[in-house]
Amino acid sequence: MLSAAALLFGACCSNECQPADSAATQASNAEAVMNNILNRKSVRSYNGDTIPAAIMENILRAAMAAPSGMNIQPWQFVVLTDKSQYETIFEGNGNMQKFMESGAIVVVCADTTVTRPTRENPDGPAVTSPNPMWRDDVAAVTENLLLAVEAHGLGACWTACYPFPNTMAPVRKALGLPDNVVPYAVVPMGYHDGTTQPKDKWDPARIHYGRW
Amino acid sequence: MLSAAALLFGACCSNECQPADSAATQASNAEAVMNNILNRKSVRSYNGDTIPAAIMENILRAAMAAPSGMNIQPWQFVVLTDKSQYETIFEGNGNMQKFMESGAIVVVCADTTVTRPTRENPDGPAVTSPNPMWRDDVAAVTENLLLAVEAHGLGACWTACYPFPNTMAPVRKALGLPDNVVPYAVVPMGYHDGTTQPKDKWDPARIHYGRW
Numbered sequence: 001m002l003s004a005a006a007l008l009f010g011a012c013c014s015n016e017c018q019p020a021d022s023a024a025t026q027a028s029n030a031e032a033v034m035n036n037i038l039n040r041k042s043v044r045s046y047n048g049d050t051i052p053a054a055i056m057e058n059i060l061r062a063a064m065a066a067p068s069g070m071n072i073q074p075w076q077f078v079v080l081t082d083k084s085q086y087e088t089i090f091e092g093n094g095n096m097q098k099f100m101e102s103g104a105i106v107v108v109c110a111d112t113t114v115t116r117p118t119r120e121n122p123d124g125p126a127v128t129s130p131n132p133m134w135r136d137d138v139a140a141v142t143e144n145l146l147l148a149v150e151a152h153g154l155g156a157c158w159t160a161c162y163p164f165p166n167t168m169a170p171v172r173k174a175l176g177l178p179d180n181v182v183p184y185a186v187v188p189m190g191y192h193d194g195t196t197q198p199k200d201k202w203d204p205a206r207i208h209y210g211r212w
Numbered sequence: 213m214l215s216a217a218a219l220l221f222g223a224c225c226s227n228e229c230q231p232a233d234s235a236a237t238q239a240s241n242a243e244a245v246m247n248n249i250l251n252r253k254s255v256r257s258y259n260g261d262t263i264p265a266a267i268m269e270n271i272l273r274a275a276m277a278a279p280s281g282m283n284i285q286p287w288q289f290v291v292l293t294d295k296s297q298y299e300t301i302f303e304g305n306g307n308m309q310k311f312m313e314s315g316a317i318v319v320v321c322a323d324t325t326v327t328r329p330t331r332e333n334p335d336g337p338a339v340t341s342p343n344p345m346w347r348d349d350v351a352a353v354t355e356n357l358l359l360a361v362e363a364h365g366l367g368a369c370w371t372a373c374y375p376f377p378n379t380m381a382p383v384r385k386a387l388g389l390p391d392n393v394v395p396y397a398v399v400p401m402g403y404h405d406g407t408t409q410p411k412d413k414w415d416p417a418r419i420h421y422g423r424w
Contacts, residue, residue, distance in 0.1 A: 026365060028244070029244040029247070029248065029363065030270075030363040030364055030365075032240070032241040032244035032245060033244060033245055033248045033359065033360070033362075033363035034270060034273075034274060034360065034363060035241070036241065036245045037274045037277050037356055037359065037360065038273070038274070038277050040277065040279070042279060058242075058246060060419055061246075061250070061414050062246060062249045062250070064413045064414055064415060064418065065249050065250050065252065065410070065413060065414075066355065067252070067254060067355075067358065067370050069372055071411070073413060073415075075418060076418050076420065077418055077419045077420065078420045078421075078422075078423065078424060079419060079420070079421050079422075080422065082422065085422060085423075132375055132376075133372060135347060135348070135351070136347070136351045136354075136372065136397075137351075139347070139348045139349075139351030139352055139355070140351055140352070140354065140355035142348075142352065143278065143279075143351070143352040143355040143356060144249055144355060146279065147245065147249065147359070148245070148246065148249065150245075151241065151242040151245035151246065152242055153238060153242075158279050160281055160345060160348065163344055164344075174423070175420075175423045175424050176423050176424045177424050178424065181424070185348075198277070199283070201276045201277060201285060202273050202276055202277075203276060203285075206276065206287060206288050206289055207272055207289045207291060208288065208289065208290045208291070208387075209290075209291050209293075210290075210291075210292065210294065210297060211290065211297075211386070211387050211388050212290060212387050212388045212389050212390065212393070
């Protein structure tokens, strides 16, 4: 259905502007979402510019909108913006020196435990137990974060921390993480020159219909 | 910079239409991406309508655009659209009967191994070894898939399969998966009545600056 404004302005705008039609708006939004997902790429070189607080908030807001198993929401974030901090988390990892010009580094962390009443005794005391789905949840968090980075014209790179003991150790130590919190992914991000292109990974051979 | 068309039509369109200005377009796209991430929700009831092939292709295209550790791309997909198939994968899981009206069910699978030359001998023969990052990769795949579902006006629900042996067993058997392929997530999806609202999970207390 065309809005009144679209009808009014249709005579002069018909080819230049989207009418405020809900189907057209949805198609346009779907296209923007698809393009953003397909344009996301691992950017490994930044110009050192800082990231405005409002953009960082959007990025973290998107991250926290991820789904989580049984809605446990095991995620935590440590945001670094100081080069001396970058050095401490990269200690002994020469491969990470290329990220020293990051505008920020977000360390996506996970509480590997959950504290709540048991299913068997839902009105009883809270009990701490392992959460078997924390890794899946913070992976979805990290993907949301990367997509929000892309949407705001920045670039980022998901560098794996968990499950690699030698990568986790300096991060855990530098950030002072509690024992039940794992440094899951180290995500440098920043403004970039736009030269990195996304990979085309579409491969219909990976789709099976009905059964393998 | 305003395009010629926007300048031409600016006199009558200035309040109704976005000029074809790249900054304005980027802001509009960023807003669409953010809204889509924030509007994604777990939808558990569908109207049974089938999903057009072009939309399913978009959903799977988005899924395959996920990042993967060392670009291994361990993902595989089994697409089900037949109710008798839904019954076989839900065998013994009464909790899944609510998904019988799914327009489709996508089972996101992962090859847990990688076959390639070793780092030590890059020109040598391919060797099969475990991929320590497959779980992270297919979680990102699943999140991309959910976001594409949302963008196309459909709803979906990520139901965990891995790492639960009793949930995986009937799926593995019904789909005839090879031993090295894990059924990771079972994702029912379909058209819905739009009543399910997203959760607001924004919580600034989860953000730490500089260190924990």
